[in-house]
Amino acid sequence: xxxxxxxFRNNRTWAERVRAAAPxxxxxxxxxxxxxxxxxxxxxxxxxxxxxxxxxxxxIFVHRNVANIVVHTDFNCLSVxxxxxxxxxxRHVIVCGHYGCGGISAALANSDxxxxxxxxxxxxxxxxxxxxxxxxxxxxxxxxxxxxxLNVAAQVANVCDTTIVRSAWxxxxxxxxxxxxxxxxxxxxxxxxxxxxxxxEADTIRRRPVAPVER
Ligand code: CO
Numbered sequence: 001x002x003x004x005x006x007x008f009r010n011n012r013t014w015a016e017r018v019r020a021a022a023p024x025x026x027x028x029x030x031x032x033x034x035x036x037x038x039x040x041x042x043x044x045x046x047x048x049x050x051x052x053x054x055x056x057x058x059x060i061f062v063h064r065n066v067a068n069i070v071v072h073t074d075f076n077c078l079s080v081x082x083x084x085x086x087x088x089x090x091r092h093v094i095v096c097g098h099y100g101c102g103g104i105s106a107a108l109a110n111s112d113x114x115x116x117x118x119x120x121x122x123x124x125x126x127x128x129x130x131x132x133x134x135x136x137x138x139x140x141x142x143x144x145x146x147x148x149x150l151n152v153a154a155q156v157a158n159v160c161d162t163t164i165v166r167s168a169w170x171x172x173x174x175x176x177x178x179x180x181x182x183x184x185x186x187x188x189x190x191x192x193x194x195x196x197x198x199x200x201e202a203d204t205i206r207r208r209p210v211a212p213v214e215r
Contacts, residue, residue, distance in 0.1 A: 035061045038084035040077070040155070041096040042068045042103065046184055049096075053189075061088060067103030067151065068095060069122045070158040082164045091174055093159055096189070097152040098182040099145045108143060123147065126154045146212060149192060152179040153210040156194050160202035169199045177202075181213060190214070 018025050037060045039049040049055075049062045063080040070077055084090045097104075106113055107123035127134060130150050137143045156179040159165055168175050179194035190213040196202050 029058045033058045033061075033088070035059050035084075035088060036091050037061065038063070038081065038088075038090045038093045039096060040064070040068055040070060040081075040093065040159070041182075042066065042098055042101055044098060044101065044103075047096070047098045047182055052096075052182060052187070061090060066116060066119060067101055067107070067123055068097050068155060069119070069151075070095070070155045070162075071122055072158065072162065078162065078164065081159065081162060085164050085168050085173070085175065089173070091176065093165070093175065093177045094180055095152050095155045095159060095178065096180045096182055097148045097155075098184060099148055100141070100184055101144065101148050101151075104147050104151060105140075105144045108140070108147060123151055126151050129154075149181055149213060150210055152181055152192055153194050153205075155179075156192075156196060157202070157205045160196050160205060165202075166199060169202075 015026070035058065037055075039060050039062045041047055041049055041062070041064045043064045043066050049060055049064070050057070053060065061080070061084045063077055065077065070081075072078075081093070084093070103116075103120055104123055106116070107120040108127065110124075111117060111120075127147055130147075134143060134146065137146055156177050159177050165175065165177065176195055176197040179192035181190045181192060182188070183190065192210060192213060194205065194208070194210065196205050
């Protein structure tokens with residue numbers, strides 16, 4: 001029995017369990033998906049979107065990358081956002097970072113990890129924007145955690161500034177963008193209080209201070 005065989009065995013067990021609870025679950029799901037949420041989160045294996053918010057397959061559309069970054073030239077992320085907003089008509093976009101994020105930590109450490117350092121430059125830009133506040137934080141862990149929060153707030157603003165979200169609001173489509181942080185140590189989500197539901201709110205979001213959240 002190889003490790004890979006185990007995954008197939010797990011899959012069969014899972015599918016049987018789901019079918020036992022809802023016999024036509026897969027048949028119904030195969031017809032269409034109607035998720036109300038788009039999750040933009042970190043690739044970290046400890047932060048699985050569906051499990052954390054207790055949603056079944058079909059209920060949340062997901063995009064994940066290292067350090068949950070939304071870059072305006074990233075066609076991968078933008079395509080997911082466009083499909084979710086314009087075709088699936090999700091009502092909520094959730095940007096979810098997590099405390100102790102390895103990507104944020106590597107960015108802070110000015111690491112030498114290869115290609116990914118280019119990606120993490122986006123985090124260093126946010127670090128530089130908040131250099132004054134971050135200079136007062138002594139411990140590395142606290143610094144990482146605060147930058148995790150500031151990164152989420154910046155990515156919420158980036159989502160709000162896309163033509164996709166701006167056009168949705170201009171059409172009168174109901175859409176809110178949320179910033180959350182997940183704590184690995186207790187499995188609980190924290191709301192950063194940066195929810196944005198209109199172009200007017202989005203225009204002020206980058207100037208709004210991001211209060212540290214209790215961890
Ligand atoms: Co991470």
